[in-house]
Amino acid sequence: MPRKSPFRYHRFPRGIILCAVRWYLRYPLSYQDVVDLLAERDITVDRSTVFRWVQKFGPEITKRTEKHLRRASLDWHVDETYIRVSGKWRYLWRAIDANGQMVGFRLTVRRDAKAAKAFLNKAIERVRLHRPVTICTDKAQAYRRVIREIIHRYDPHFDSIRHIDRKWQNNRIGSDHAAMKRLLGYRQSFRSLPTAKATLSGIETIRTIKRNHLDHKQPGVRGEIAFIDRLFETVA
Numbered sequence: 001m002p003r004k005s006p007f008r009y010h011r012f013p014r015g016i017i018l019c020a021v022r023w024y025l026r027y028p029l030s031y032q033d034v035v036d037l038l039a040e041r042d043i044t045v046d047r048s049t050v051f052r053w054v055q056k057f058g059p060e061i062t063k064r065t066e067k068h069l070r071r072a073s074l075d076w077h078v079d080e081t082y083i084r085v086s087g088k089w090r091y092l093w094r095a096i097d098a099n100g101q102m103v104g105f106r107l108t109v110r111r112d113a114k115a116a117k118a119f120l121n122k123a124i125e126r127v128r129l130h131r132p133v134t135i136c137t138d139k140a141q142a143y144r145r146v147i148r149e150i151i152h153r154y155d156p157h158f159d160s161i162r163h164i165d166r167k168w169q170n171n172r173i174g175s176d177h178a179a180m181k182r183l184l185g186y187r188q189s190f191r192s193l194p195t196a197k198a199t200l201s202g203i204e205t206i207r208t209i210k211r212n213h214l215d216h217k218q219p220g221v222r223g224e225i226a227f228i229d230r231l232f233e234t235v236a
Contacts, residue, residue, distance in 0.1 A: 005232075006056065006060055006232075012043075015229075016038070016043060016045075017057065018057065018228055018229065020038060020045065020050050020053055021054055021057045021058060021061070021202070022224070022225070024054050025054065025061075025205075026210065026224075027183075028184065028185030028186075030186070030187065032047055035047050035050060054198070055195065055198045055199070057202075058198050058201055059198050061205055061206070061228060062201045062204075062205040064232070065205050065209065065214070068215055069208070069213060070215060072097040072130065073097040073098045073099055073101070074130065074131070074132050074134070076095050076097055076098075076132040076134065077095065077096050077097070077098070077136045077137075077173040078093070078095045078137050078173065079093075079094065079170060079173045079177065080093045080111060080116075081094070081181070083107075083184070083189075084189040084190070085107075085189070085190045085192065085193055087189070090107055090108065090109060090193070090196070091110065091111040092107050092200070093105060093106045093107075093108065093116070094176070094177065094180075095123050095173075096173050098172075099213070100172065100213075101208065101213040102204050102207070102213070103123050103126070104122060104123035104126055107193060107197050109193075113145060113146055116140075116142045117146045117149065120146060120147070120150060133161060134162045134163075135161065135162075135163055135164070136165075136166075136169050136170045137163070137164070137165050138165065138167045138170055139167060143163070143165065144163060144165065147163045180203070180204075180207070183203060187199075209227060210224060214227065
C-alpha cells in the first residue's frame with residue numbers, strides 16, 4: 001500500500017518543491033537565493049515557504065534514502081566541530097568511514113563524555129551488525145573511556161574494536177568538516193536546534209547522494225535529480 005503523500009495540501013507541485021529543497025541543500029545558497037532562482041523561472045515563492053519546505057522535506061529525503069545506502073566500511077573516523085545556534089556555539093559530532101561515507105552525526109549543547117557516548121551509541125545502533133573494527137579520533141580522553149565502555153556493553157565478539165587516537169591519522173574527517181562548512185557558507189548560524197538538525201540532516205544526505213554512496217544511482221547531477229524523484233514515486 002503506497003504511503004501517504006507528503007506533498008498533499010501543498011499549492012506547488014512536487015517537482016518545484018524538490019527542486020527548491022535540493023538547491024538549498026546542495027549549494028551554499030540562502031533562502032532568498034533560492035527564491036530568486038525560482039523567480040527567473042516565473043515561479044513566485046516566499047522565503048518562509050522555502051524554509052518550511054527545507055524543514056519538512058530535508059529529513060524526509062534522509063529517511064527515504066536510508067535503505068539505498070551502501071554498507072559503510074568498518075574503519076571509522078570520528079570528530080566534533082562546532083556551529084552557531086541561537087547565537088551560541090553548539091557541537092556537531094560526525095563520523096565517516098574510510099571511504100568518506102557519512103556514518104552519522106549528532107548536534108549537542110555540550111562537548112563532554114556523555115555527549116560522545118550518546119553519539120557513538122547512536123551511530124553503532126544505526127549500522128547494527130556492521131559495527132566498526134577501528135575508530136580513529138583525536139587525543140580527547142573522553143573518547144578513550146567511552147569506547148572502552150561501548151566494547152564492554154556488547155558481546156564478546158565485539159572486543160576486537162581498536163581505538164586509534166593519533167590526530168594526524170584523523171585528517172580525513174577534518175577535511176570533511178571543512179567541506180561541509182564551506183557548503184554552509186554564511187548559513188552557519190541557525191535559529192534553533194530543531195531547525196539546525198533538520199537542515200543538517202538534509203545537507204548530509206544530499207552530500208551522500210552527490211558522492212554516489214548509494215546503490216543503483218546514475219552519476220552526475222541528472223542522476224541526483226532522478227534518484228530524489230524516484231524516492232517519492234510510490235507516494236499516493
